[in-house]
Amino acid sequence: MAYRGTYRPYQPRTIVVNLQPSTWNKPVLWTALAALLAAALVAAGLTIAFSSPSERHAGPETRTDVEPLRTRFAAVGDLSDPHWLGYNPRETESSRLPEQDPETRVVGVARLPHGAVRTILDRPGAAFRPADLVGPGFYGWPNFPDNLTKPPEQITPHLPGTAKWVASTDYDTSVTHGKYRGRFYFDEATDTFYFDTVNP
Numbered sequence: 001m002a003y004r005g006t007y008r009p010y011q012p013r014t015i016v017v018n019l020q021p022s023t024w025n026k027p028v029l030w031t032a033l034a035a036l037l038a039a040a041l042v043a044a045g046l047t048i049a050f051s052s053p054s055e056r057h058a059g060p061e062t063r064t065d066v067e068p069l070r071t072r073f074a075a076v077g078d079l080s081d082p083h084w085l086g087y088n089p090r091e092t093e094s095s096r097l098p099e100q101d102p103e104t105r106v107v108g109v110a111r112l113p114h115g116a117v118r119t120i121l122d123r124p125g126a127a128f129r130p131a132d133l134v135g136p137g138f139y140g141w142p143n144f145p146d147n148l149t150k151p152p153e154q155i156t157p158h159l160p161g162t163a164k165w166v167a168s169t170d171y172d173t174s175v176t177h178g179k180y181r182g183r184f185y186f187d188e189a190t191d192t193f194y195f196d197t198v199n200p
Contacts (some may be wrong), residue, residue: 064084064112065082069110069195072200073200077113079112079193082111084109085108088102091140099130103198105135105198106198107195108194110192114191116193121186124172126170126174128166133194133196136200159194160190163187165187167184167186180200181199182197
């Protein structure tokens with residue numbers, strides 16, 4: 001028996017997807033974005049935590065630029081020929097994440113013009129006395145490591161070998177004004193200035 005139905009050629013259907021923002025499921029969208037952001041933060045934290053010690057902590061480099069010191073220690077005088085470090089002593093090879101409130105140790109040596117140290121020592125009421133080079137200490141470290149009680153090894157080669165250091169707590173206060181911790185030392189024979197400070 002012959003088929004007598006009407007022949008209708010196949011016509012493909014077109015599916016239209018509305019990509020207008022108004023059609024998006026906003027709660028689902030924000031949840032997805034939050035999940036992606038959290039994953040990115042976790043990945044970044046793991047990258048820091050599991051990076052090699054050499055990648056995290058290459059050690060402080062000796063600096064020789066003088067302008068930052070002249071700005072911080074303008075009361076001392078016209079500094080020149082500096083060798084200094086600026087670093088966070090707590091950030092060691094075992095550190096995992098950076099501190100939120102780091103303490104920056106600024107320590108080093110510089111020269112003063114000829115006779116400038118004698119002028120400083122003659123200031124009334126300064127009461128300079130012979131002293132060993134000892135740092136000012138760090139909050140939360142009542143017995144801080146030995147490497148913070150003496151000049152860093154990067155600075156030692158730049159100290160005069162025959163220096164007779166003198167210091168005065170009154171003079172220290174006249175420079176810091178109580179805004180930061182710092183110890184300052186002078187050698188008259190070589191007009192050398194040594195400083196060891198925290199967050200100057």
